[in-house]
Amino acid sequence: MKLLQGLRPILESLLAVILGLLAGSILMMFFKYQPAEAYIALFKGSFGTLGDILETLAFAVPIMLTAITFALGVRAGLFNIGAEGQMYLGAIGAVAVAGLLHLPPVLHVLAATLAGMIAGALWSLIPALLKVWRGVHEVISTIMFNWIAYHFSIYLAIYFLAQPGRAERTVPALPTARYPVLMEGSTLTAAIFAALVFCLFIYFYLWGTRSGYELRLVGENPHAARYAGASAKKVIMISFILGGMAAGLAGASQIIGRPPAWSLYATLGNVYGLGFDGIGVALIGRNHPLGGILAAILYGALQHGGRYMEYQAGVDSEMVRAINGIIIVALSIPELWAIIKRRIKR
């Protein structure tokens, strides 16, 4: 019985995913697609061969990090949806260091990674300060910052970082600044290890340190936290900055850890939407860094398989994002499991 209690969050997440896929199939039928054909293509595309599995993992890298951004917010009682903009800036920071500076091999990778994380953290700083000083709600401030980041990043990419002769993208990362590709022909690089290390770091921070405990306390029970002497302002700042670092790393991973582009498209096409995907992934992973890794692999499979689905069944691969939205709505219902159980018992 106790085991069943522990499994419940996983079961609820799976249930939400199934509901999302079901709702997606209804929408497909409405527009005269074949959902069965589409979903078979989706799953074949995501786990069919070893190459596909590696590709799925490559898709999982940035979203397990943007999921951390959202999860850290929720753990601190915040609704931080600024991962999208922080991720753009992280990509810009990585491009600047990886493409313009000349450094020795290992150092260059580290420097570019750090530049991405710092840029992401800096972009999260102003919404954090607005929240602490003026109480500006983070939903509004982070969304406005996402849009400002969108235009600002395109501006920087075109005016300062463009590859000479090719206006559609920035200078590529120099070979010394690239994470090594793990298997010939795949786009999975050692960046996945950087992402996993960061997730583990957040896990140990949240459950192994005093500061992490305070963060969770403020999120769960602000009144008790005040009596225990935990500073809500400090927690807000830490949650935003660590989240910004995660999102910045996600953006950097797409520049220095993702062939074949090794650069940022001027339309931001190769990073667009990764921040919002992280929200759903964090919720499926129950706002837990390790759960987020599993959820990111699941969502990476949907994304990679989605391309195959588009090719095979003609359904736009963005449909995967719509399914993610439905999963989020399903997960917003706290008694989802109880409601379903009651229906079954009847």
Next chain:
Amino acid sequence: MNQQRIFWIIAIVLISLLAFYGIEIAGLKPLSILEATFLAMTPLVLAAVGECINEKAGVINIGLEGILLITSVLGVYGAEIFGNGWGGLFLGMVVGAIIGLSLGLISVYARAAQVVAGMGINIFALGFVPFLLRAIWAFPGIHLFPRTLMVQPLYTFIGRISPVTIIAVALAILGHILLHRTVLGFRIKACGERPEAADVAGIRVDLIRLFTATLGGALCGLGGAFMPLCWFGGVVKEISAGRGFIALACVVFAGLEPLLALAAAFIFGFAEGFAYAVAITPGVKEIIPFYFVHMIPYITTLMVVTIAIGQRRFPAASGLPYRRE
């Protein structure tokens, strides 16, 4: 309506008049900015007024952005089916109402976390809209439709004004009357402040909240369909461009008062209209990169919210589910 709020409205009108005068000196055309302002403020007014009433009853819908996005595409689809722009606006309203009702249902009867569910609607729209564009018109990302399907503007002494803009302003006034002068309005406010007391007094909290959620969704849907059918003449997958969240900022600024939300929408609409005017003005567009002009509405929103926040009081039970004991 206390004195401080009246002061705010007068100050806003004076500042915008001064701004128009300043613009004329700078070589921009005030009339075209005014026209652009009226266009840009309309979806904001509609979404914000609906949300004010909705939040007064205790349901927060942060899925406005998603509703605007979906209804703008389906509005065009409706216009093409009915062969008439008004038909498209109607379909936009219906779809918006359905989404609003769905959110209401899961908030009221399944005690959903409203902010999470609203964000789910936004992300759903992010994927559903490209899917729709491809499914309906078999072309990714963008769709242009014949100009004859546009809802024609009215020619007035202050330039061209869309009839929907006039409807939106009227709805803001009606929303104010509904909330402060009718029995239904008092019931709505009771549901947001003290649902248990409202329940004891015999008010059906669940039905009131479903009604306001549906109404809010319908108004937002009208705003969504307005964008392609009265303004842009086409849809792209990013057509809403954060307007749903700017509308939320209007609601926060207004402290849930429809008339103040109208004033806030005017400020934000002006910021956007001004940005467009700057973007096309010779002499200015060479100095200021286009990308910075695009940021003006978002920066304005941040500034206004930062300055105005802290003086507003929100209903005690806003965002909380209510269940009879």
